[in-house]
Amino acid sequence: MSKQTHSFQAEVQQILHLVTHSLYSNKEIFLRELVSNASDACDKLRYEALDNPALYEESPNLEIRVFFDAQAKTLTIRDNGIGMSAEEAAAHLGTIAKSGTRDFMAKLSGDQKKDANLIGQFGVGFYSGFIVADRITVESRRAGLPADQAVRWSSEGTGEYELETISRGERGTDVILHLRDEEAEFLSTWRLKAIISKYSDHISLPILMKKETWDAEAAQQVVTDEWETVNKAAALWARAKSDITDAEYQDFYKQISYDSDPPLAYTHNRVEGRSEYTQLLYIPSKAPFDLWNRDKRGGVKLYVKRVFIMDDAEALMPVYLRFVKGVIDSADLPLNVSRELLQESRDVKVIRDGSAKRVLSMLEGLADSDNADDKAKYQQFWNAFGAVLKEGLGEDFANQERIAKLLRFASTHADEGVSLADYVARMKEGQEAIYVITADSLAAAKNSPQLEIFRKKGIEVLLLTDRVDEWMLSHLHEFEGHALQSVAKGAVDLGKLQDEAEKKAAEEAAETFKPVLERLKEALKDRAKDVRVTSRLVDSPACVVVEEGDMSAHLARLLKQAGQAAPEARPILEVNPEHALVKRLADDPRFDDLAQILFDQALLAEGGQLDDPAAYVQRVTRLLVPAA
Numbered sequence: 265m266s267k268q269t270h271s272f273q274a275e276v277q278q279i280l281h282l283v284t285h286s287l288y289s290n291k292e293i294f295l296r297e298l299v300s301n302a303s304d305a306c307d308k309l310r311y312e313a314l315d316n317p318a319l320y321e322e323s324p325n326l327e328i329r330v331f332f333d334a335q336a337k338t339l340t341i342r343d344n345g346i347g348m349s350a351e352e353a354a355a356h357l358g359t360i361a362k363s364g365t366r367d368f369m370a371k372l373s374g375d376q377k378k379d380a381n382l383i384g385q386f387g388v389g390f391y392s393g394f395i396v397a398d399r400i401t402v403e404s405r406r407a408g409l410p411a412d413q414a415v416r417w418s419s420e421g422t423g424e425y426e427l428e429t430i431s432r433g434e435r436g437t438d439v440i441l442h443l444r445d446e447e448a449e450f451l452s453t454w455r456l457k458a459i460i461s462k463y464s465d466h467i468s469l470p471i472l473m474k475k476e477t478w479d480a481e482a483a484q485q486v487v488t489d490e491w492e493t494v495n496k497a498a499a500l501w502a503r504a505k506s507d508i509t510d511a512e513y514q515d516f517y518k519q520i521s522y523d524s525d526p527p528l529a530y531t532h533n534r535v536e537g538r539s540e541y542t543q544l545l546y547i548p549s550k551a552p553f554d555l556w557n558r559d560k561r562g563g564v565k566l567y568v569k570r571v572f573i574m575d576d577a578e579a580l581m582p583v584y585l586r587f588v589k590g591v592i593d594s595a596d597l598p599l600n601v602s603r604e605l606l607q608e609s610r611d612v613k614v615i616r617d618g619s620a621k622r623v624l625s626m627l628e629g630l631a632d633s634d635n636a637d638d639k640a641k642y643q644q645f646w647n648a649f650g651a652v653l654k655e656g657l658g659e660d661f662a663n664q665e666r667i668a669k670l671l672r673f674a675s676t677h678a679d680e681g682v683s684l685a686d687y688v689a690r691m692k693e694g695q696e697a698i699y700v701i702t703a704d705s706l707a708a709a710k711n712s713p714q715l716e717i718f719r720k721k722g723i724e725v726l727l728l729t730d731r732v733d734e735w736m737l738s739h740l741h742e743f744e745g746h747a748l749q750s751v752a753k754g755a756v757d758l759g760k761l762q763d764e765a766e767k768k769a770a771e772e773a774a775e776t777f778k779p780v781l782e783r784l785k786e787a788l789k790d791r792a793k794d795v796r797v798t799s800r801l802v803d804s805p806a807c808v809v810v811e812e813g814d815m816s817a818h819l820a821r822l823l824k825q826a827g828q829a830a831p832e833a834r835p836i837l838e839v840n841p842e843h844a845l846v847k848r849l850a851d852d853p854r855f856d857d858l859a860q861i862l863f864d865q866a867l868l869a870e871g872g873q874l875d876d877p878a879a880y881v882q883r884v885t886r887l888l889v890p891a892a
């Protein structure tokens with residue numbers, strides 16, 4: 265193939281523009297990205313060679329070399345990994361296969377440091393070379409292809425790139441950066457070594473650079489032809505815990521997560537027994553942008569005996585712990601394990617169970633700690649990931665009790681941080697149930713009329729406002745023998761919390777109120793399933809509730825918003841016979857209007873929507889302006 269010119273895909277052009285313009289203040293990251301690509305290419309070779317050892321050709325030792333030519337102002341990153349065919353070079357370096365590009369662009373914050381971290385997450389790493397180079401030439405031969413089928417890809421990082429066939433003996437890839445004039449700082453062994461040890465120390469392949477010595481005659485450092493390894497080239501997790509400093513753990517987290525904030529906690533263990541493996545797991549301190557995507561694969565990398573197998577090995581961690589980042593290195597799994605095999609492997613199940621337990625212990629360590637710092641960290645964790653952890657109540661039955669203890673809520677007593685154990689410890693004498701209310705927002709929950717009697721009696725109610733809470737309630741029925749009871753469902757049964765006098769008064773009120781109830785039922789027969797007297801209310805005239813087994817109005821709304829069919833459960837209207845408005849109902853000539861208004865207002869107070877808001881407004885207007 266003679267030289268051909270191609271245009272970049274439009275998205276690539278956008279990325280190129282963004283990368284070169286927005287990441288300039290953190291330009292050294294280009295080296296991290298290119299070294300990481302080189303290391304991935306070596307991993308891929310090792311993986312393909314499992315089935316086809318001939319791919320190693322004459323050079324079985326995988327390595328990365330970084331060298332420069334000060335005269336020509338070029339910096340080269342060379343690997344003897346898998347390499348690229350011409351088609352692959354066009355596909356991988358001319359288009360962006362991943363759909364995340366738009367997300368990436370949307371996420372760019374203008375904060376260069378944060379944006380620089382995003383680059384790696386979205387896999388636009390290669391283009392970061394154009395931050396410092398005005399031309400990049402890639403020369404590559406794919407392992408297994410003959411020497412005369414190598415490729416040269418070259419571009420100035422604007423609209424186009426050139427592709428031509430070349431001849432190349434060595435397998436693998438050279439990425440040659442033609443540095444801009446003002447980027448001469450990268451033509452320095454010292455500077456490059458510093459960047460490599462900052463970002464790429466953990467790369468488990470050797471990264472080689474040419475040694476420098478002091479030339480007394482010239483009175484300067486000169487580059488020799490002798491190569492030396494400039495990174496540690498040892499997997500951190502394989503080292504003994506006692507030899508690893510906290511700073512090294514933190515650095516490693518940054519390298520694997522691209523998160524600029526330190527993790528909240530980490531755990532590093534060598535597990536022996538039925539299955540032998542090492543785990544190094546971290547809990548991030550803030551949620552990634554795609555936390556809610558349950559299809560997103562996990563954050564755990566799988567290695568087998570230090571050989572990288574795959575990123576995002578979702579089978580190693582339950583879905584509800586998908587925020588965990590880290591590495592699992594198995595001693596038992598076969599090197600050629602596939603994602604499908606992982607799903608079925610019993611060894612993997614053992615690892616997953618073990619990992620889930622470790623993560624829960626880590627969380628318990630923070631949650632139950634007496635140290636105020638740890639407690640604050642737990643609250644931070646909860647704010648970022650609590651809603652995800654709740655999914656575990658349905659997903660991980662074996663650990664349900666442990667997960668339940670880790671839950672934190674807002675309640676009528678405190679705006680955050682209330683555990684079920686705290687709640688139980690504060691229960692009133694004679695109280696049996698754990699009372700909860702679900703609503704769209706904290707304000708709606710707090711002001712709900714259904715809370716009135718609980719507030720009057722000083723009984724705590726948990727305020728549940730996460731979208732998953734309704735779902736959670738369908739999986740978490742009780743805690744330490746106390747049922748979770750929605751205050752918006754069924755009749756209020758405060759049981760022993762109500763004294764005899766109160767019960768008697770309520771029964772009497774119900775009796776004398778009977779004729780009015782009958783009229784209300786008749787007036788509302790198309791809208792309310794039932795109308796009854798309640799002891800739930802103190803200040804409000806009425807509220808709506810649903811029958812014990814029915815779907816809560818809040819959940820029905822959530823389903824509707826999500827475009828799903830929700831069963832039409834008619835609510836029950838409960839009225840407060842002590843309220844002035846209710847008291848005068850019987851004698852009011854506008855009984856029918858008042859009945860409808862009572863019902864509409866009860867719906868509104870509960871966060872519901874009226875089917876016919878105009879009719880409601882007309883009725884209220886009629887009340888405000890009595891007919892002449």
Ligand code: ADP
Nearest residue numbers: 301302305347348356357387388389390391437
């Ligand atoms: P990512 O590495 O996240 O996929 P990049 O833009 O950095 O995104 O690279 C795009 C693709 O180009 C890689 O996925 C890989 O297929 C290919 N590539 C980049 N560098 C190399 C290399 N040194 N050897 C082989 N393939 C490479």
